[in-house]
Amino acid sequence: MEITITKEAVQKLNEKISGRKGYLKLIYDTEGCGCAVSGVAALWFTGEVDNNEAAIETNDRTVYIEKSKMVFFDEQMKIDFSPSTNSFQLKSPQQILNARMSLIIKE
Numbered sequence: 111m112e113i114t115i116t117k118e119a120v121q122k123l124n125e126k127i128s129g130r131k132g133y134l135k136l137i138y139d140t141e142g143c144g145c146a147v148s149g150v151a152a153l154w155f156t157g158e159v160d161n162n163e164a165a166i167e168t169n170d171r172t173v174y175i176e177k178s179k180m181v182f183f184d185e186q187m188k189i190d191f192s193p194s195t196n197s198f199q200l201k202s203p204q205q206i207l208n209a210r211m212s213l214i215i216k217e
Contacts, residue, residue: 112186115170119191119198123170126213132157134171136189136200138179149182151200151208153189156216183207 113136115123123134135154159165163174168189175183184202191198192209200207 111164111166111175111180111183113166113168113173114188115168115173116188116190118193119189120170122191122198123213127155127215130155130215130217133159133174135159135163135174136166136183138176138182149179151183151211153198153211153213154216155213 127134132155135156137152137154138149139152159174160176162177164177164180166173166175173189184204184207186202187207188201189198190201195210197209198211198213199209200211
């Protein structure tokens with residue numbers, strides 16, 4: 111799996127997590143979606159990494175993804191930031207996986 115983080119997304123991530131220590135995670139969030147295969151991609155910044163998470167090296171920082179949820183993501187993805195919607199976006203060459211993704215800081 112390959113993840114690229116755009117310059118705009120790097121700047122916004124640095125702004126939002128400034129001074130905090132932790133890990134960036136790409137989550138396939140199924141809470142409130144009805145079933146395990148219905149979910150949305152989300153970004154979390156948290157203080158812990160679980161044993162069941164894979165480390166994906168990017169052009170900026172390591173992103174962690176739960177191994178069992180990797181099937182819901184594309185092989186090549188890009189994390190971008192849209193100033194017009196004030197949100198992160200997760201894209202692949204095939205599709206937009208989430209056009210309005212927020213960063214949730216779990217402390």
